[in-house]
Amino acid sequence: xxxxxxxxxxxxADAEAPAQRAPRYRAQPEKIxxxxxxxxxxxxxxxxxxxxxxxxxxxxASWENAARFFDRVGVISFPAPGELLxxxxxxxxxxxxxxxxxxxxxxxxxxxxxANTSPGRGWMGLARFLxxxxxxxxxxxxxxxxxxxxxxxxxxxxxxIGIHSIGMISKMFADAIEQIDEGPRLAIRxxxxxxxxxxxxxxxxxxxxxWVATVLHRNDINLRGSVILGYVGVAGLGLEMSYAFKSxxxxxxxxxxxxxxxxxxxxxxxxxxxxxxxxxxxxxxxxLGDRLLRRLGVTGVTADASHRPWTYARVRNAVWGMLFVLxxxxxxxxxxxxxxxxxxxxxxLPETAAKFWPPSFGSYTAxxxxxxxxxxxxxxxxxxxxxxxxxIVVGSLAxxxxxxxxxxxxxxxxxxxxxxxxxxxxxxIVLIVVTGLGAQAGTIALAIGGIGLxxxxxxxxxxxxxxxxxxxxxxxxATRLQVYAGATVPxxxxxxxxxxxxxLDTNIRAATILGLxxxxxxxxxxxxxxxxxxxxxxxxxxxxxxxSVLLVEGxxxxxxxxxx
Amino acid sequence: MPGLTKPLQPPTGSAxxxxxxxxxxxxxxxxxxxxxxxxxxxxxxxxxxxVLLGLSxxxxxxxxxxxxxxDRPDTGTVTVLGATVSRLTxxxxxxxxxxxxxxxxxxxxxxxxxxxxxxxTGALFRVRGPRLGLWGYRRxxxxxxxxxxxxxxxxAHAYQRADTLSGGQQQRVGIARALMQNPDILLxxxxxxxxxxxxxxxxxxxxxxxxxxxxLTVVCSLHQVDLALSWGDRIVGxxxxxxxxxxxxxGLSKQNVMxxxxxxxxxxxxxxxxxxxxxxxxxxxxxxxxxxxxxxEQDELDLQTFASARDNRR
Numbered sequence: 001x002x003x004x005x006x007x008x009x010x011x012x013a014d015a016e017a018p019a020q021r022a023p024r025y026r027a028q029p030e031k032i033x034x035x036x037x038x039x040x041x042x043x044x045x046x047x048x049x050x051x052x053x054x055x056x057x058x059x060x061a062s063w064e065n066a067a068r069f070f071d072r073v074g075v076i077s078f079p080a081p082g083e084l085l086x087x088x089x090x091x092x093x094x095x096x097x098x099x100x101x102x103x104x105x106x107x108x109x110x111x112x113x114x115a116n117t118s119p120g121r122g123w124m125g126l127a128r129f130l131x132x133x134x135x136x137x138x139x140x141x142x143x144x145x146x147x148x149x150x151x152x153x154x155x156x157x158x159x160x161i162g163i164h165s166i167g168m169i170s171k172m173f174a175d176a177i178e179q180i181d182e183g184p185r186l187a188i189r190x191x192x193x194x195x196x197x198x199x200x201x202x203x204x205x206x207x208x209x210x211w212v213a214t215v216l217h218r219n220d221i222n223l224r225g226s227v228i229l230g231y232v233g234v235a236g237l238g239l240e241m242s243y244a245f246k247s248x249x250x251x252x253x254x255x256x257x258x259x260x261x262x263x264x265x266x267x268x269x270x271x272x273x274x275x276x277x278x279x280x281x282x283x284x285x286x287x288l289g290d291r292l293l294r295r296l297g298v299t300g301v302t303a304d305a306s307h308r309p310w311t312y313a314r315v316r317n318a319v320w321g322m323l324f325v326l327x328x329x330x331x332x333x334x335x336x337x338x339x340x341x342x343x344x345x346x347x348x349l350p351e352t353a354a355k356f357w358p359p360s361f362g363s364y365t366a367x368x369x370x371x372x373x374x375x376x377x378x379x380x381x382x383x384x385x386x387x388x389x390x391x392i393v394v395g396s397l398a399x400x401x402x403x404x405x406x407x408x409x410x411x412x413x414x415x416x417x418x419x420x421x422x423x424x425x426x427x428x429i430v431l432i433v434v435t436g437l438g439a440q441a442g443t444i445a446l447a448i449g450g451i452g453l454x455x456x457x458x459x460x461x462x463x464x465x466x467x468x469x470x471x472x473x474x475x476x477x478a479t480r481l482q483v484y485a486g487a488t489v490p491x492x493x494x495x496x497x498x499x500x501x502x503x504l505d506t507n508i509r510a511a512t513i514l515g516l517x518x519x520x521x522x523x524x525x526x527x528x529x530x531x532x533x534x535x536x537x538x539x540x541x542x543x544x545x546x547x548s549v550l551l552v553e554g555x556x557x558x559x560x561x562x563x564x
Numbered sequence: 565m566p567g568l569t570k571p572l573q574p575p576t577g578s579a580x581x582x583x584x585x586x587x588x589x590x591x592x593x594x595x596x597x598x599x600x601x602x603x604x605x606x607x608x609x610x611x612x613x614x615v616l617l618g619l620s621x622x623x624x625x626x627x628x629x630x631x632x633x634x635d636r637p638d639t640g641t642v643t644v645l646g647a648t649v650s651r652l653t654x655x656x657x658x659x660x661x662x663x664x665x666x667x668x669x670x671x672x673x674x675x676x677x678x679x680x681x682x683x684x685t686g687a688l689f690r691v692r693g694p695r696l697g698l699w700g701y702r703r704x705x706x707x708x709x710x711x712x713x714x715x716x717x718x719x720a721h722a723y724q725r726a727d728t729l730s731g732g733q734q735q736r737v738g739i740a741r742a743l744m745q746n747p748d749i750l751l752x753x754x755x756x757x758x759x760x761x762x763x764x765x766x767x768x769x770x771x772x773x774x775x776x777x778x779x780l781t782v783v784c785s786l787h788q789v790d791l792a793l794s795w796g797d798r799i800v801g802x803x804x805x806x807x808x809x810x811x812x813x814x815g816l817s818k819q820n821v822m823x824x825x826x827x828x829x830x831x832x833x834x835x836x837x838x839x840x841x842x843x844x845x846x847x848x849x850x851x852x853x854x855x856x857x858x859x860x861e862q863d864e865l866d867l868q869t870f871a872s873a874r875d876n877r878r
Binding site: 018019021022023025026466468469471472473474475476477478479481482484485486487489490491493494 | 632634657658659660661662664665666668670671672673674675676677681685686688689693694695696698706707710711713714719720722723738741742744745
């Protein structure tokens with residue numbers, strides 16, 4: 001035994017002894033099963049990568065395609081300025097109203113779904129089920145249905161975005177409620193407050209920052225997703241773009257794609273600015289609003305103790321608040337909602353429902369449809385594994401406690417923001433149009449888009465691990481890499497597994513939607529069925545997607561439980 | 565008592581005859597506005613068991629962190645085991661840290677890992693490259709780790725997750741991890757401040773026993789005078805980052821310590837504070853350079869982190 005342990009502890013002659021007395025390491029059967037499932041998923045993902053045929057020669061070949069393509073397209077063109085402005089405002093307004101619709105209805109749903117506020121287990125189950133249902137049905141499918149039921153215009157889009165978003169927003173609202181400090185609520189109850197008083201005074205103030213962040217985040221997602229709604233007839237930039245590509249006017253199509261990309265980046269910047277303004281605990285007093293107010297000569301004046309003084313912060317918040325109301329009113333105005341539809345829609349309801357039921361495979365056979373669904377899942381798996389590998393590198397380097405220097409961290413964070421700004425559907429459309437590759441282009445688009453999300457989630461999770469153990473390892477003389485592997489990764493592992501399954505879940509739905517624009521898989525059939533009025537087939541496809549997503553969700557719940 | 569009238573004088577006795585393993589000379593350290601250490605000096609001989617005594621914020625933790633190179637002095641020098649800590653970087657620094665075990669107030673175990681893996685992380689400075697899981701460590705390292713676990717009485721828990729243990733047990737794992745380094749010096753920063761009285765007694769007894777068995781030099785910060793008197797060989801008192809007391813515990817009574825604090829205390833408010841502190845048996849006191857007690861709960865997923873505005877505030 002080379003170790004100095006024996007020298008230090010003369011009483012312990014035989015170093016083997018404690019090993020014999022130690023309990024045997026027993027892996028729990030459930031852990032083994034979960035590990036094998038994970039392994040199987042990884043193998044399936046690698047096989048999917050091979051089946052989607054992502055390889056360097058293929059990519060260089062498509063690069064040459066791209067060069068030829070751009071030679072043909074020539075100059076990128078845009079719609080007329082007035083029209084462009086209108087379309088942009090319409091798209092933003094529609095998305096904003098959809099998100100607000102979802103936020104409004106998510107509040108009661110979240111209250112029912114959160115374990116600590118729910119009036120009963122039955123209500124909780126129902127609310128959670130509704131949330132999962134809303135999340136599982138792609139907004140494109142909802143838009144298809146609503147386009148049938150409502151007159152053309154913005155309402156189908158608003159409702160599709162709204163109802164689909166309820167799924168995610170209500171879940172995150174409920175999570176926020178479950179994480180509150182119960183003390184204040186208890187204090188209000190102890191003081192004789194009613195249930196609603198408890199909610200508005202005890203719960204709401206605590207969850208509001210998190211809720212605002214959720215809504216802003218969802219709004220960004222919805223803006224990026226709104227493009228695809230154009231393909232099923234919802235007004236806005238997406239519709240114009242789909243028209244342009246369908247009429248082979250590539251220069252206009254690419255121009256609109258560029259506009260959407262710019263819009264998404266701007267929205268990302270605006271929403272992060274709003275987050276800082278609304279959620280920053282200490283206002284800096286150096287923001288745009290503050291400077292404006294100072295120039296106008298508004299200062300903090302205290303007049304009467306019974307009124308809250310109009311301080312900088314209050315004036316600024318009031319101004320921002322009014323601006324927000326104006327934007328919402330403007331959105332309603334520009335969307336030109338046909339309110340009468342809400343009365344007439346009910347008469348169409350039975351008729352529409354009858355079109356979608358019972359589900360059938362239509363003119364296709366079951367194996368064809370299952371193979372198409374399989375291809376969608378393969379695209380999702382291949383994209384997810386690529387995303388995970390890239391995100392572990394980028395996300396780790398973007399975490400403050402892992403990055404070797406501040407500069408590396410900021411650089412990586414910038415990369416992540418830039419990637420998040422690109423709507424993956426635009427990336428996919430451009431890749432498909434440009435390189436002419438179906439499943440391959442879709443996979444690459446999803447994989448790149450995923451890095452923006454997973455990389456950020458991972459970086460945040462790594463930054464949130466307890467710093468103490470990392471420091472303990474440093475104190476024991478470990479290198480940076482050893483600290484990363486020994487303290488940071490084990491603490492962040494659970495989050496990585498959870499985020500990865502969330503990514504897979506997102507990717508299955510996204511892969512379906514990519515099919516609509518020619519990215520391969522079941523989405524192609526979905527679009528055809530919708531346009532060919534084969535709504536029973538639409539139902540079948542939606543059910544297949546639902547089953548896949550629920551399967552992944554179930555797996556994720558199981559994994560999170562096993563790998564606590 | 566001659567030693568007490570001049571508190572700044574080093575202690576007399578046999579300890580001084582031995583070679584010094586820790587020498588701190590005139591170290592000053594500031595964090596922004598606050599001065600954590602003010603011209604602090606300290607010499608510790610091999611095999612000594614020294615208690616750093618002081619209120620929260622008196623600079624105990626900062627001094628300990630300087631000894632392991634976790635903090636660097638603004639001025640002054642820190643020499644540990646013959647090396648000038650403040651000048652070391654990279655591999656020599658890690659090699660020195662390997663010879664100095666550190667026990668933390670909040671244990672700082674990697675919660676999701678097993679107890680055995682946590683102990684093995686104490687051997688990281690001896691291996692090259694990162695380690696994921698148990699299979700990354702050589703068999704003799706694993707046997708040694710099991711031996712240390714038996715020493716702290718936790719062999720039966722070797723394959724249990726670290727965060728399923730009680731506080732006292734976790735601290736014993738922390739001690740085993742430090743022992744895994746085969747250290748020459750053991751530093752302990754308020755090792756029992758987060759524990760109940762019974763676990764405290766166990767842990768303190770264990771540290772002393774191991775120190776004597778393995779001939780370790782120990783520097784341990786505490787804030788309870790009673791415990792410091794009964795446990796240490798020598799007491800170094802800190803106040804506002806200055807060393808105000810340095811004496812052997814032999815023949816020293818609580819009354820003496822109180823007198824010394826009384827003599828150097830300028831305002832009666834501070835005196836009250838000290839009395840309150842001394843009267844407190846157990847108190848959880850975070851010191852400013854050390855992170856406050858983080859809530860253990862690592863939120864399970866997911867979307868929530870995404871929504872968290874924290875990132876945007878950075």
